Amino acid sequence: MIEPHPTGGYILEELAVGMVAEKRVTVTEGRIGQFAEASDDFNPVHMDEAFASKTAYRGRIAHGLLSASFGSAVVGTILPGAGAIYLSQSLAFHRPVRIGDVVTARVTVSAIDEASARVTLRCEGLVGDDLVMDGEAVVRVPRRRRPAKA
Template sequence: MQRTIRTRGESVVQGKFLEELSVGQTAELVRVVGEADIEAFAEVTGDNNPVHLDADYAAKTAFGERIAHGMLSAGYISAVLGTTLPGPGAIYLSQALRFKRPVKIGDSVTARATVTEIDAAKARVTLATVCLVNGKPVVDGEAVVMVPRKAA
């Protein structure tokens, strides 16, 4: 039994209870990073590093062009956890991240989460997390979330 939640935009999001999860379950989403995404992220966070926003500056860096904020890519992991696996009601407890490669404007990012451990006593779930561009990891890590139980 999944929980159905309506979001602000009235889309329906399905969530899973702790008892519905199993090791190996995987979910993912795909997003193309646009210039507007990078600018909006900078506006919201205040991270105005010119490597993200200034093409002339970025051209002189090791990247040779503007790149997305690492946490923008990591945010796609949060979207997977909050909307799909486990979904609404899951509460982030921790997230370890390793930034492997830059993400550029126009890159298609696949964010994936896979259940690796379930601690039923504490209602905690550990997930391997990764963001991929062209099949190569750009961000990887591990998340721990608290997941709602079914009502008795």
């Protein structure tokens, strides 16, 4: 398991296949409300317990993309970190995430294309030992750091 780079981000030459980073985030009522505001997604399965209790989920569930955004936090702040730019992301959702669940967002470097400075990342979201989502991201990574300002 790696830690954030002291400069804020890993450059291409510092990455290796197999590097792994994680972040754990608790899903709260507040996070769901903030995500609904930011995304304008007020689906009652996320917002209304009375409605959600009558669905196949038997209660409210978090937005899938809220949970997926925790993986984006890993990519932007730990691995590769500052300077990484998303080019694509695939996602598959396997189980619902509920208020109070702690989601572990895990990102693993699975391939590096040095010619294009693109890195393929395996992305997983877990609640306990249960895989709730997975997919693959492709990001562009800087080749060198910006010089410090004088």
